[in-house]
Amino acid sequence: MDIKQTYSISELAKEFDVTTRSIRFYEDQELLKPTRRGQTRIFSSKDRVRLKLILRGKRMGFSLAETKELFDLWDETLSGNEKQLLKMLTILENKRAQLEQQKNDIAQAEMEMDTAEARCREALAELQKKKKQQAPVKEEARQTAEN
Amino acid sequence: MDIKQTYSISELAKEFDVTTRSIRFYEDQELLKPTRRGQTRIFSSKDRVRLKLILRGKRMGFSLAETKELFDLWDETLSGNEKQLLKMLTILENKRAQLEQQKNDIAQAEMEMDTAEARCREALAELQKKKKQQAPVKEEARQTAEN
DNA sequence: AAACTACTTTACGTTTACGTAAACTTTATC
């Protein structure tokens, strides 16, 4: 078997490039629930998955509190009565909307980066031309409006 | 003309649904540079654009410091010598990589939400079936592994 | 002129997400 069943704190820290401090903090905030052998923490593969989700959440701009909320909700959902299940479904819808917003934001950002890059390249080309002409040219007063 | 040239602090606050406190804070951190009439701030449409960028950045998980860095870099770039321009280009590349990462994260999240939703619907269907049968059925020990 | 509204500065408070140091235990190694 390739997937281990349990992990030490430093194993996880190394794998995901976070400090042990962070991991302990996540436990303190109840996002992770390692068991103990003596006083040493033992992380399950479920914990590992959750750590991965925490970090992805952070990259996507989610707070730990938000992520914890989702975890808790999912746990409740698993032992779920109808109300919980329906609540989960609406929350999923909300999250989907959030993702849509983020995709829009990213698309916008990409477009702006395209035009920014184009401008850079133009400016560079300009500089190259001047260099070739070897003769210093008077610089135009350049009214560059922000996009 | 539809686009105003200048804006008051509360106009911008209302339009983008942020507090005036935040706007003043952004100025304090030098992300916005309104002029003054007396001691009242007057925001240009450039400021307006930047505010929009700041907020989008936040939604994408960027810190104010990161955003400021980009603003400053872009300003330098505009009056740019070759070195600045090249630096800008490499930074743009980095940002593109970041966006790729985010897109991956989002795609992953969407997939997981798909399976989560599917599970919810299955569980709901189960509940419905039981209800219809009207006869209470013994509940199976349910070993639901986390994805 | 009084009151209201929108704006201002100053400054201390708060939350989040850890960093960092100190002092201690447990386990492996020489």
Added chain:
DNA sequence: GATAAAGTTTACGTAAACGTAAAGTAGTTT
């Protein structure tokens, strides 16, 4: 059995991004 290596708790510190008074100014409406 000393000592290092990896783990632990406790606790204070910090940066970021504002919130929240408090107290003042500037214009304008009644």
